[in-house]
Amino acid sequence: MLCSAGDVLEDDPVGRLKVFVYELPSKYNKKILQKDPRCLTHMFAAEIYMHRFLLSSPVRTLNPEEADWFYTPVYTTCDLTPNGLPLPFKSPRMMRSAIQLISSNWPYWNRTEGADHFFVVPHDFGACFHYQEEKAIERGILPLLQRATLVQTFGQQNHVCLKESSITIPPYAPPQKMQAHLIPERTPRSIFVYFRGLFYDVGNDPEGGYYARGARAAVWENFKDNPLFDISTEHPTTYYEDMQRAVFCLCPLGWAPWSPRLVEAVIFGCIPVIIADDIVLPFADAIPWEEIGVFVAEKDVPNLDTILTSIPSDLILRKQRLLANPSMKQAMLFPQPAQPGDAFHQVLNGLARKLPHDKSIYLKSGEKILNWTAGPVGDLKPW
Structure with missing residues (x-):
């Protein structure tokens, strides 16, 4: 019998x-981390923690x-702006x-x-190495990584920045920060729909058409005055506690x-x-997203209230x-020290499921596939 997503979480x-x-x-x-320790807490810190994890992992071999x-x-x-945003240049x-x-x-x-x-x-x-989608598409995945397996947080079907063989991970x-805000499990969920965050990227996209592909702007315009929706740009100190009081949490992910x-x-447990068409979610072969979440097409955002109240x-x-299953939560986190079934282990499980390698990956004598001089001229300068 074939395993369904969820059966392999505890592998x-x-x-x-x-x-x-x-x-x-x-x-x-x-040395890059020493220069800016903020890299340890930003949403892309998995690259650092994965390195640390592998150095002491029982799957590590010293014999190549x-x-x-x-x-x-x-x-x-780990090259951050004063505001803490990574610069990929x-x-x-x-x-x-x-x-x-x-x-x-x-x-x-x-x-x-x-x-x-x-x-x-x-x-x-991911390996398109740009934060603007248009430029990222133009660049494409770094040519030298075309044959490698990429572990990345970006995941969108039929996108030049996602290879079929990639492993999509959570940010x-x-x-510890989240565990410090846990409230009793039986607390009533008195909020129907909850969201805190930006609806418009005022500096770059005040009309809201580009930011999150317009999904956030549509949520705000349609439901800012709807009593079922507790949505705001304000980020209260009770943010985590409020999520635990909510039935639904909006994830207007866009791109x-x-x-x-x-x-x-x-x-x-919210x-x-x-709200993200064609999205590839973290560890989709292990986490049963269809069973734990609600998927709403971007064009259907104006009907969100009807969709959610009719479930x-x-x-x-x-x-x-x-969602109450501890293994579901564990798979989304990179704890230190690592724990069985956590995101580190899900990455390794994803790699293990790709084994054994097909013999065709090994090049014949004198064979070359990758072009070392492909890509933008600026990329060829020594680092």
């Missing part, structure tokens, strides 16, 4: 794969000859430099041109599947209302019961 990857971690000069990782997968620890999202040069290093110092990259390597690229549009949300709101909704109460209770 244990230990013994199913071995990972070799390249030792790179600290300028690719630790027996490795199933090779991991290159490069912190490409140096990332392509940095990643190219790291790949040149591993390909000239070890023989493993050259055997497959990266087809048995994985990289954590948790930026807005990093500080586990941003890395929104921490999705993680928060699952952790606090049914996520996912039968027994279906709401079923979703809430599934």
Whole structure:
């Protein structure tokens, strides 16, 4: 019988794969973090914690000859603006430099041109390395990563920045911070629909057509005065507690599947209302999103009130019961130290499910597939 999503949440990857971690000069990782420790708490911090986790993980092997997968620890999202937003402009040069290093110092990259390597690229549009969608599409995935497996927070079907073989992960949300706000499980859910956040990107997109693909602006325009909807740009100190009092939490993700709101909704048992056409959600082969969430097409946002009030109460209770499952919550978090079934383990499970590698990944003598000079000229400058 085929496993459905949810059946594999508690799989244990230990013994199913071995990972070799390249030792790179600290300028690719630790020194970058030393320069800006804020990287440890922003939503793309998974690249740092995944590195730390693998260094002490039982799946790590020090013998590359027996490795199933090779991991290159490069912190490409740790160049932050004063406001704490990652700037990806140096990332392509940095990643190219790291790949040149591993390909000239070890023989493993050259055997497959990266087809048995994985990289954590948790930026807005993953390895397209740009925060504006138009520019990201124009750039495409860094050519040298075309054969590698990418672990990324961005996930949208039929998008140039998502490869079919990618593993989509949740954004990093500080586990201790959320656990500190847990309230008694039996607290009544007295809020019907809850959302806190921006509806318009006033600086760049005041009309709201681009930001979250217009989904947030549509929510505000249609439901700002609806008593069933507790929505606001204000972010109260009781934010986490309020989520635990809500039946539905809006996740108008648009092009941003890395929104921490999705993680928060699952952790606090608030049914996520996912407004994002063609989205690929974190660990979709393990988390039964269709069963725990409600999917609303972007064009149907004006009918949100009708859609949500017409969901039968027994279906709401079923979703809430599934969300109460600790393994569902565990899979969305990157705790320190790591715990069985957490997001680290789900990444490893995803890699284990891709094994054994097909023999076709190994290049024949003299064969080359990747073009080292492809991509924008600026990317070719030394880092």
